[in-house]
Amino acid sequence: MISVYHYLVLSAILFSMGTFGVLTRKNAIVIFMCIELMLNSVNLSFIALSRHLGNMDGQVFVFFVMTVAAAEAAVGLALFITLFRNNETIEVDQVNLLKW
Amino acid sequence: METIFFYLVALVAVLSGLLVISCKNPVNSALGLVNTFFCLAIFYVMLEAPFMAAIQIMVYAGAIMVLILFVIMLLNLGTEVRKRYMHSIAGSATAAALVLAMIVYFVKNGTLSGQVGDVTSEVIANYGHTELIGKALFTEFLLPFEITSILLLVAIIGAVILAKKEA
Amino acid sequence: MYDKLWLIPFFPLLGSVINGLFGKKIKNEKVIGSIATLAIASSFVVSCLCFFTLLDDKVKIHQQVVASWMSIGQLQIDWGFLLDPLSALMIMVVTGVGSLIHLYSIGYMHGEEGFYRFFCYLNLFCFSMLMLVLGNNALVMFVGWEGVGLCSYLLIGYYFEKKSAGDAAKKAFVVNRVGDFGFLLGLFTLFWYLGSEHNVWTVNFVEISQNAHLLPAGGFVVTFVTLCFFLGATGKSAQIPLYTWLPDAMEGPTPVSALIHAATMVTAGVYMIGRMNGLFALAPTTMMVIAIVGAATAIFAASIGLAQNDIKRVLAYSTVSQLGYMFLAMGVGAFTAGVFHLMTHAFFKACLFLGSGSVIHGMHHGYHHAHLHDDPQDMRNMGGLRKKMPITFVTFLVSTIAIAGIPGFSGFFSKDEILWWSFGSNHGSWMLWLVGAIAAGLTAFYMFRLVFMTFFGEQRTDPRAKDHIPESGLTITIPLMVLGVLAVLGGYVGVPAILGGANKIHHYLEPVFGHTIEVNHIAAHGSHSTEIALMATSIAIAVFGIFLAWLMYVKKPELPGKFVGAFTGLHRTIFNKWYVDEIYDALFVNPTKRLGTFFWKGFDVKVVDGIVNGVGALVNLASKGLRYTQSGLVQNYAMTMVLGVIVIAAFYFFG
Numbered sequence: 001m002i003s004v005y006h007y008l009v010l011s012a013i014l015f016s017m018g019t020f021g022v023l024t025r026k027n028a029i030v031i032f033m034c035i036e037l038m039l040n041s042v043n044l045s046f047i048a049l050s051r052h053l054g055n056m057d058g059q060v061f062v063f064f065v066m067t068v069a070a071a072e073a074a075v076g077l078a079l080f081i082t083l084f085r086n087n088e089t090i091e092v093d094q095v096n097l098l099k100w
Numbered sequence: 101m102e103t104i105f106f107y108l109v110a111l112v113a114v115l116s117g118l119l120v121i122s123c124k125n126p127v128n129s130a131l132g133l134v135n136t137f138f139c140l141a142i143f144y145v146m147l148e149a150p151f152m153a154a155i156q157i158m159v160y161a162g163a164i165m166v167l168i169l170f171v172i173m174l175l176n177l178g179t180e181v182r183k184r185y186m187h188s189i190a191g192s193a194t195a196a197a198l199v200l201a202m203i204v205y206f207v208k209n210g211t212l213s214g215q216v217g218d219v220t221s222e223v224i225a226n227y228g229h230t231e232l233i234g235k236a237l238f239t240e241f242l243l244p245f246e247i248t249s250i251l252l253l254v255a256i257i258g259a260v261i262l263a264k265k266e267a
Numbered sequence: 268m269y270d271k272l273w274l275i276p277f278f279p280l281l282g283s284v285i286n287g288l289f290g291k292k293i294k295n296e297k298v299i300g301s302i303a304t305l306a307i308a309s310s311f312v313v314s315c316l317c318f319f320t321l322l323d324d325k326v327k328i329h330q331q332v333v334a335s336w337m338s339i340g341q342l343q344i345d346w347g348f349l350l351d352p353l354s355a356l357m358i359m360v361v362t363g364v365g366s367l368i369h370l371y372s373i374g375y376m377h378g379e380e381g382f383y384r385f386f387c388y389l390n391l392f393c394f395s396m397l398m399l400v401l402g403n404n405a406l407v408m409f410v411g412w413e414g415v416g417l418c419s420y421l422l423i424g425y426y427f428e429k430k431s432a433g434d435a436a437k438k439a440f441v442v443n444r445v446g447d448f449g450f451l452l453g454l455f456t457l458f459w460y461l462g463s464e465h466n467v468w469t470v471n472f473v474e475i476s477q478n479a480h481l482l483p484a485g486g487f488v489v490t491f492v493t494l495c496f497f498l499g500a501t502g503k504s505a506q507i508p509l510y511t512w513l514p515d516a517m518e519g520p521t522p523v524s525a526l527i528h529a530a531t532m533v534t535a536g537v538y539m540i541g542r543m544n545g546l547f548a549l550a551p552t553t554m555m556v557i558a559i560v561g562a563a564t565a566i567f568a569a570s571i572g573l574a575q576n577d578i579k580r581v582l583a584y585s586t587v588s589q590l591g592y593m594f595l596a597m598g599v600g601a602f603t604a605g606v607f608h609l610m611t612h613a614f615f616k617a618c619l620f621l622g623s624g625s626v627i628h629g630m631h632h633g634y635h636h637a638h639l640h641d642d643p644q645d646m647r648n649m650g651g652l653r654k655k656m657p658i659t660f661v662t663f664l665v666s667t668i669a670i671a672g673i674p675g676f677s678g679f680f681s682k683d684e685i686l687w688w689s690f691g692s693n694h695g696s697w698m699l700w701l702v703g704a705i706a707a708g709l710t711a712f713y714m715f716r717l718v719f720m721t722f723f724g725e726q727r728t729d730p731r732a733k734d735h736i737p738e739s740g741l742t743i744t745i746p747l748m749v750l751g752v753l754a755v756l757g758g759y760v761g762v763p764a765i766l767g768g769a770n771k772i773h774h775y776l777e778p779v780f781g782h783t784i785e786v787n788h789i790a791a792h793g794s795h796s797t798e799i800a801l802m803a804t805s806i807a808i809a810v811f812g813i814f815l816a817w818l819m820y821v822k823k824p825e826l827p828g829k830f831v832g833a834f835t836g837l838h839r840t841i842f843n844k845w846y847v848d849e850i851y852d853a854l855f856v857n858p859t860k861r862l863g864t865f866f867w868k869g870f871d872v873k874v875v876d877g878i879v880n881g882v883g884a885l886v887n888l889a890s891k892g893l894r895y896t897q898s899g900l901v902q903n904y905a906m907t908m909v910l911g912v913i914v915i916a917a918f919y920f921f922g
Contacts (some may be wrong), residue, residue, distance in 0.1 A: 022902075047149050063223055063237065202913065
């Protein structure tokens, strides 16, 4: 039988993979995708726990997370376009004007 | 049978996740991510949340990923040619491993508690998942729901203004 | 009438504020001078009313509280005024002489830059002095005490563009500060002792004198307290060892010298001792110290006065010497005589200073006319001025006779009473009398030397200027005449019984000093024949001094030169004021300066600044290193954030 713990551990694995991606990748869009991965792993936890407790609140929360992700995607990608237009790159280690 | 299925899907999800974080070409990463989303949708179905599975596929795999791919194409990004630094990878791996270890530790040793509701498999079977979500959204969470519409509006305006070519 | 008491200090304060704030706009000298003079004259009118009301009143001590100042535990301090015969006499002197000097200043200061400033300070000074005199507790008195110190600083440094004037002002302020330290120390000790030992928390004069019996007579505490107060008095009243500021204070305009350094401020110390007579009488040691210091100052300052050539400087030393007499009187228990001398001295010394101012004014006019830059204050440039300035001459002569102690003039009565008490009092001794009598002789000598050098003999002024020395105008001569009359008549309120007088002032001051004198058994013993003999001796000494002066400076003007030739060393020592300033410089000023320099260069620059700069440098260094954490790379920040989350979560769950 699959318990809620299976889902939670899977979610943890996906989350830490996303973290690793955010910390290592240079391409801003890939970093963005890694963040989506992290968000999704959290969504999985939410739904698993919601089922486990028999409470719909977690699923509603996932709904909101998706909305925010959609908004984030729209704004973030617009930012990347602007960044690319100005810098000819979206590699984050090339963008370091805010330093000492 | 169900357990084996779970492990199989989980394996696919993890492998696709690895694809996301390791591929040099962002298009491949995007495809891996889509794959992960599909796996998660399967899990949602297994968790008796078919509505969430549907919007997972429609919103994430459909809308957001298409948008990302569109941008990747638009910017015509090639493979990452710059070499990665080993020490940065090692550091990040340590951090990620620490995060993983910690969460697993909490999951194993923590007590699972929360507000227990009355939604059982029978209730879902009788009423249907969509109706339950709808009820929750339009009664208890009406105000946050309306506020998300404002958030989306703001996001649209912001995206348009940001992406617009400067006059 | 007593509820109008606050008006007395109020008027000068008002005048000072008006002139201080708007004087620059008013510009018109007559208006400014009138405002100031009117202010102090109004005070004089109110003072007169209070004085005469008090004369007829059965109750002699009145307190009026205007407002509460502070209330701390059991201690209640008010802005309160005290009117008793002593303070009534003082306000009469301060406002009366003050009014005349204000009037005089209008003429004397004519055309000076900062005319309004001068009158503002002058009024402020009168205000402070009146606060000092009228305050019903030691703190209000201290406000006035500090106020006169401040105003004397401002007025001495009136010609602040002159370095010597600025230095003199600073010297006066610093020396006074030494005395103030004594005053405060004494006050705190007294307050602490009465409060902690007897639960009497007060600084009110009336309550202090009522509780004076709580202090053990002759004990350590009362001796210490009174010695501290006496230190304060020596600072303000220019006694040994703190007298050096007063002669230098002659850098100020002459009316200032007359007002501050003759008639009012310097008497503050005498007044303070009179006000606290109940305490001082309890400490015989202090009384002895006061008497000795007073006598020593009297003769010491008189000896310096012998050889000075600056007309104002001679008068300054004469003031110090006369103050010595007042302290001698206080020290032997002759409080009444001391206050009496204070009053007569205020009249004749103000007249002398104003007269010298008139002479300087005339000399200055002459030199100005001839475009010369000689010193208008040097007596060697004067001589024969009696024909040029008859009114100044007559008033000056009258005052000089008064200070020399010739019978019939005011100085005689007061000085003689002091000398008699210093001989006959149970606190006195024949040595004190001898010193006082010799000092009186010296006084007569140098004062007449001054008169003869200035007004008699050949005119030694530069020939180009000698015919352009006019008599001063009416605003200057009227105060001179009034003061001249007072210098003669002022003494008749205290004609001693032995000369058939009623000694009214003695009776008048009875409510203030009577109790103390009675309780402590202070009295002057001696037969009438002794008193008469002493009187005759002192008169003889004074006349001898005058004769000597006449001999040396009129009859045989070559004598002084011979004398100086014979005693070169002595003359040089006296001329240089016994080198006291130099000794003080070597003993106190320079070591203090060196200590200050050491602290400045050694401690302040290295340690204090070092710490401050070091902290700054450390922060700078640390931030120089720390700023490299701001790499500008998003992923570094993300990494930090993840680590932070891990640490916080770990702390939350494992901690």
